[in-house]
Amino acid sequence: MDSPRPSLPCPFAKVHPSQLRRDDEFYMWLAYNEAIAAWQEDEVPIGAIIELDGKIIAAAHNQRDSTRDPTAHAEILALGQAAKAVDNWRLTGATLYVTKEPCPMCSGATLMARLKRVVYAVPDAKMGCLGGAVDLNALPHSNHHLEISRGLLEKPCLDLLRAYFQLKRKED
Numbered sequence: 001m002d003s004p005r006p007s008l009p010c011p012f013a014k015v016h017p018s019q020l021r022r023d024d025e026f027y028m029w030l031a032y033n034e035a036i037a038a039w040q041e042d043e044v045p046i047g048a049i050i051e052l053d054g055k056i057i058a059a060a061h062n063q064r065d066s067t068r069d070p071t072a073h074a075e076i077l078a079l080g081q082a083a084k085a086v087d088n089w090r091l092t093g094a095t096l097y098v099t100k101e102p103c104p105m106c107s108g109a110t111l112m113a114r115l116k117r118v119v120y121a122v123p124d125a126k127m128g129c130l131g132g133a134v135d136l137n138a139l140p141h142s143n144h145h146l147e148i149s150r151g152l153l154e155k156p157c158l159d160l161l162r163a164y165f166q167l168k169r170k171e172d
């Protein structure tokens with residue numbers, strides 16, 4: 001059994017966007033809140049939301065340490081939840097909102113899930129695979145392509161990540 005993770009106070013507050021305007025920013029703020037939940041579990045603060053037809057069908061955050069699972073990234077966990085919610089591995093028409101550009105594994109998974117769109121906040125020139133380091137969405141012979149939006153709420157999501165890593169460096 002997993003031992004409970006120590007909780008880590010987060011100096012950033014969750015945001016409560018108006019429910020009235022369910023636009024990209026609304027969903028990204030919810031992903032941001034998931035990232036804060038990750039921080040509170042002493043995990044790298046990355047969060048993800050999946051929306052389909054105006055409904056949130058998945059909300060998850062990075063749980064790599066607590067599960068000791070290298071695949072327990074926010075996006076992978078969210079894709080699993082979403083597939084369960086619609087009872088189908090094909091997430092046609094769905095949009096993933098994530099606070100950092102997906103890694104090679106997660107970028108691949110978004111394509112395999114046939115998502116309609118991916119919206120990410122912070123680009124990742126090192127490991128991002130939807131345009132940052134490489135672009136898996138541009139595979140020339142792939143028969144599925146995503147719509148991608150980059151940089152939405154980049155600053156708050158980046159501030160969160162930077163502050164977390166700064167804290168961890170101090171601890172070392």
Ligand SMILES: [Zn+2]
Pocket residue numbers: 073075102103104105106107
């Ligand atoms: Zn990933």
